[in-house]
Amino acid sequence: MIDSLGSGTESDPWRLQTPPLTSELAMHREIRDGRDVLVCTVGKTVLFYDAKCLKDLHDMLKARGDWVELGAADEQKPAKAGTVEAWGRAPDNPVGGWYGLKKGLRGRFGMYIPPLMERLGLAEVEHKPRGNRMRAL
Template sequence: MSDGTSALGSGTPEDPWQLKTPPLTSDFTMHRGERGGAAILVCTVGKTVLHYDARCLDHLHAMLVAQGDWIELGSADEQKEAKPGTVEAWGRSPDNPIGGWYGLKKGFRGRFGMYVPPLMERLGLAEVEHNARGNRMRAIPA
């Protein structure tokens, strides 16, 4: 396990995963939840709570395996354009497996490339770089 993630947390609301953003500048938590009968990931950054469709973990892993190389994270707020060819752009693309945003809370659907990769690293699904800027990730094959 790299220095970008913590072994703390089991992913429940009572014991969330303790994570750090890819540049290792901010702490946040994530846990499994449910919304409308669907599995979600609940990401808490300070007092801000974001929700992501939990299918993103399997879908992003499959995309990274197919890509076969490093891909830039490209994190951006929902209101900003995502850089083409990045994890962030893929997480909003009509061409991804769910046909659009993995982020579920209107106004807070972005930052997919900031908060999902550290969880994938924690779960052993991907490697994530931890530079000040321009971080990338790649799959760890199953």
């Protein structure tokens, strides 16, 4: 298990693990082109998510009031209906579509954002090999 909490800066990122605890990732916040962005680094892959997703996803989870399946999927694959992944790209979410900002790498929202929300104390996330869910705290 990763012990460094990190402060969420580029020089001291949050060190996290995917929900099934199979991969490590680092995440930090920065301003890019005037937008508050979460920068997620998994191996050599770098993804960007609109930081507004933290509040918006927390609000959605609180409104649902129960566990929601994560349903992570690459951008090129459809997201399972009713999952965090589907919500993170839905035209009726608060940003009107994708929270992922890097064309071609906008998916996996349901894999990489939940661990950060858990670290920040906003949500509880399951850590099973498959079918993980999350709920608001």
